[in-house]
Amino acid sequence: MRIDDLLEKYFEGETTAAEEKELRTFFSSGPVAEHLAPYQPLFAYFDEEIARKEEKEEAVVPAVAERSARRKVYYMVSGIAAAVLLLLGIGQIFFSEGRRYCSDNYVIINGRCYTDVKTIREHAFRALEEVATTPDELIPALDRDEVDRRIIEEQLNDLRSLFDEEE
Incomplete structure (x- = not known):
């Protein structure tokens, strides 16, 4: 029998994907021979798992598509922002x-x-x-004669001290 051979190959790990699909189809098609009945729940479980996996993949596809769209918009906005910053930098260098x-x-x-x-x-x-500042701002006009007299006296004193030291 073909199914017995496929089962033996299956448990040896030598079946192809097409052969495993044939086994699942056989065991899910309805009643089977008595000697094959213990294998029916095993392959029914595999069919349920495959169906669940397909449902998850179908549910994931829109989420992935949404993330992919968001990512594209993000990259596009980032690229535009980088281009604007680059142009501003170049403008600052050349036109400032x-x-x-x-x-x-x-x-x-x-x-x-x-x-x-x-x-x-x-x-x-x-x-x-x-x-x-002008001299008028620095020295009031009334005291100018007094300031001139003091300056002359200081200069004379300096000269006297020079002559007194030499003697």
């Missing part, structure tokens, strides 16, 4: 006026780079005028 490098001799005034000597002098004199 304040960050360009100057030549070897330069001065930075208010964040701008100047290499023209005439312009630099103008800026320097303007800055000095802003911070410089």
Whole structure:
């Protein structure tokens, strides 16, 4: 008999997938011979397990498809964000006026780079005028004669001390 041979081959582990399917079909088709009846629950169990596995795979396919779609959207958005950041970086490098490098001799005034000597002098004199104090601001007009007299006295004292030491 063909089924007996297939059973023997099955228990030896030598059957192909087609032969195992034939055995499952035979044992699930209905009543079988008495000597084969003990094997019927075994193959019925295999049929149930295979059906359960197929149901799980069918249930998993939409979840996998949903994850795959999410992953595609994520990669697309990530790629767009990376491209935007790259363009912003390139734009910052090439189109930023304040960050360009100057030549070897330069001065930075208010964040701008100047290499023209005439312009630099103008800026320097303007800055000095802003911070410089005139003698009138430093010494009141009423005390000017007194200050001049003190300065002359101090200079004379210094000269006297030089001559006194030499003697």
